[in-house]
Amino acid sequence: MSLERGVQLFNAGRYWDGGFYKGLIQVAAGCLHYGRRNRRGALNKWRSGADYLRPYLPANQGLDLAALVRATDANLAALESSAEWPELEMPKLSYRVESGGRLPPPPTRRGRAG
Secondary structure (H helix, E strand, C coil), X not given: CCHHHHXXXXXXXXXXXXXXXXXXXXXXXXXXXXXXXXXHHHHHHHHHHHHHHHHXXXXXXXXXXXXXXXXXXHHHHHHXXXXXXXXXXCCCCCECCCCCCCCCCCCCCCCCCC
């Protein structure tokens, strides 16, 4: 799914129709829950977000999803196994660098009919 299509779905109120975007939103929501010390919310959103992103690994639209899912999974494991509230570093989005040290080209826009 293109970024443009994701924006169209979002603007139409169809927030959960795009699995890739849904995964990113849920990982972000998990980070928000973690910041509010809501264990159940963080666990649920990180788990579902990572699961939505797995079909798009290792990268999608230049984003390094493998690194994001690894960091999310590590936070899930740390939060699940700790009786106390652990200090965790929140997952970060980054671009996947191609061989030669270059960032991938931006997605191309498809031509419009008419």
